[in-house]
Amino acid sequence: MKKKPEHPPVLRTDLLPSNLTAGKRAKVLDLLAAYRRGAVLLGREQWRLFFETGRFDKIHDVDKKTFAAVMGAANRVQMCRYQVVGQLKGWVSNRANEFRDVVNRSSLPPETKHRLHVLNRMGAWFVRADVAMRETGEVIPREVRRLARSIMRHLMSRHRRPDLSRISLRLDHRAASLAAPVKATQGGRVRWWLKLSTMEPGKRIAIPLLDYEYHARRAGRTIDGIQIHCDREGRLNFGVVTDIGEACARSRAExxxxxxxxxxxxxxxxxxxxxxxxxxxxxxxxxxxxxxxxxxxxxxxxxxxxxxxxxxxxxxxxxxxxxxxxxxxxxxxxxxxxxxxxxxxxxxxxxxxxxxxxxxxxxxxxxxxxxxxxxxxxxxxxxxxxxxxxxNAAYTSQTCSSCGYVDRRNRAGRSRFRCLWCGKELHADLNAASNIGARRARPIGSVFVGKAAVLAELVREFGERRMRAYGPRRTGSRGAPVDPRETNPYFGGMPSSVVRSSGRRKASRKSVSAPAPAAA
The missing domain is CATH 3.30.420 (Nucleotidyltransferase; domain 5)
Known part of the structure; x- marks a missing residue:
């Protein structure tokens, strides 16, 4: 039984150049072109599955002969399908994150939001069958599913789908293997010899991969297999994958x-x-x-x-x-x-x-x-x-990290911050960094909270703080000449009422605590 590694794999890819001959280059380009044609066909098949069943399927292998005829070998079809499904899943996962943010920022009822989130987590935007809530077994209404489809279609239309016609070629040990050079090193420049299968059945070629200093210093275990990419300039690059998990485990421990x-x-x-x-x-x-x-x-x-x-x-x-x-x-x-x-x-x-x-x-x-x-x-x-x-970084650049007063006029230029309430002055980026650190353990620090909710909480917290100086047209710890809240749209008409109510509270506390005058 094969023993499992003691550390999780951490993979890194280094692109190595090659001085392969023109004949070998032509064979590699033919293989890459066939692989990309097959990737486009597999992508169409997977998108059809997605809109019919709501899922991508990397083991969906119905038409073997057609894809094998295009790509030259059945094992390449399987490798390409895994790669295509991985790219499509990553693209859809990003759209799912956008779906979540759109629902959170919407004004929909909480129950509808919950159902939309359930559909999003299940990836059931385009599922035609009934979808039930896992907790209660309740079937999600059709109008909610229709809304989920509309939102997802809108988000998908805003982004280009992955271009599979420019996909890189990834082959495992069945079609590509690496061997260290023994004699033919070209003056020590060759680091690996790549044995690569071609479009001709049973025909392999040996490609020299040249080394450079950064790859030579890479610590780890080289994985058998290769990634081949051709850029827009026609240059071929060969990606060698290294597992540096053991080195990372040591550095984390130290x-x-x-x-x-x-x-x-x-x-x-x-x-x-x-x-x-x-x-x-x-x-x-x-x-x-x-x-x-x-x-x-x-x-x-x-x-x-x-x-x-x-x-x-x-x-x-x-x-x-x-x-x-x-x-x-x-x-x-x-x-x-x-x-x-x-x-x-x-x-x-x-x-x-x-x-x-x-x-x-x-x-x-x-x-x-x-x-x-x-x-x-x-x-x-x-x-x-x-x-x-x-x-959530909403209003971090407008909020004073010292007193918590939020006002867009606090920004005195693009690099300076001057609080209109307490007078604190510092670099605007340093003030924002302090606010970001303070939000780490606060409810408004969640990325799912909308900007309106963040602003409302900042205004509420500032109103509940104990002020050092109260009085008409004179507030703040440093005695600002005018109350900036009177012209701050974030606070609306709150300042005057706050000042009046605070004065009434002080007067009432004073009248309660004072002893009653003696009777005449």
Missing amino acids: YDGRGVLALDFGLSTLLATSEGQLLGRDWLKRLRRYDALLTMIAASQQRAGKKPRRSRRYRAFVEDLRGFLRTEIGRVLNKLVADGRPEELVLERLDFCHPDLSRRMNSLLHRCGRAVLRSKLADLADRFGVAAVEV
């Missing part, structure tokens, strides 16, 4: 995490912490340079009636931008973990947008930046066990 660190990500300054650190201050300048170059190339392409993605320079700058994001975000988070050694990171749900950047640049940052950040946070969790918690 890591001595302590405390919680709150982070505020921005584009003016990359990152501000609840401990007063500002990291990546030149981040926006670099992004503006990328923005100017990409805008110039895109405008030139559009004048010529072409799409910007067809420009080699445009694609090169986009790849350079992605590399910059990976490098800078990884550098900053690695420094925080190495210096501060936090046990938990608290951060907001990011959108990576800035008003000084173009719409094109904000779109690139939104797609690339969030993916890079999630990947790095997952890597820190694997390596050191550092947990990452998302909190």
Whole structure:
């Protein structure tokens, strides 16, 4: 009986170049093209199953001969189906998260919300049969199921479905195997020889994979199998997968995490912490340079009636931008973990947008930046066990971290914060980071709470706090000349009534506690 590993697998992929001959390159491209054609056909089959049964099925193998004829071998069909189903499930899972947020923010009755959440958890948006509640056995009404279908269709229409015609080729040990070089090393450059099956039955080719320093220092066990991808420039990359679970288990055991660190990500300054650190201050300048170059190339392409993605320079700058994001975000988070050694990171749900950047640049940052950040946070969790918690960041940039007063006028510019109530002044990102850290254990810190509910709670809490100075047109611990709540739409007409009621409470307490005057 095979013994199970003592640690969970942690997989990392390194893309290795190759100096394969033109004949071997042509055979690899033929295999990749056939694999992608099969992926498109399998995707159509899986979408049909999804809308008929509400499920993807990775073992649905009805038409074996057709797919095997397209891809050249039955085992490749199975590998491709697993990969296609994994991509489609991931895409639908993201839509399910959006479905949950839409329902939470809606004004529907609580009972309808609960039924919609049940349908969402079960993935039964398009199931045609009756769906029953697991707790009570009650059948969910048709109108609720119809509403769930409408919401899901709307969310799916807002996003492009996965492009399976550009899928990478992933083969396991049945179709690809790695062997360390014995003699043919090309002067020590060859790290692996890949034995790959081709479209010709029983025919295999040997492909040299060249090494580089980062992969050579990768600790772990190399897994048999390969990933092959061809980019838009026609370059072939071979992904070698390594299991670093044992090394991660050791680093987690040695890591001595302590405390919680709150982070505020921005584009003016990359990152501000609840401990007063500002990291990546030149981040926006670099992004503006990328923005100017990409805008110039895109405008030139559009004048010529072409799409910007067809420009080699445009694609090169986009790849350079992605590399910059990976490098800078990884550098900053690695420094925080190495210096501060936090046990938990608290951060907001990011959108990576800035008003000084173009719409094109904000779109690139939104797609690339969030993916890079999630990947790095997952890597820190694997390596050191550092947990990452998302909190609701509504009004954190407008709320004073000292007195709790919320007002959009508290922002004195994009980088300065000055509270109109207590007069506290500090960097706006540092103030937001402190508020993010304070929300970790509060009900309004949940990402499922709407902005209106957050604002109502902030106003209520501030109204219940004990004020140091009360009086008409003079409030606050530092004696602000005018009560800012009188012109703050967040508080409405509350301030005057609060002041009057507080004065009545003080007077009533005074009249009760004072002794009665002696009779004449």
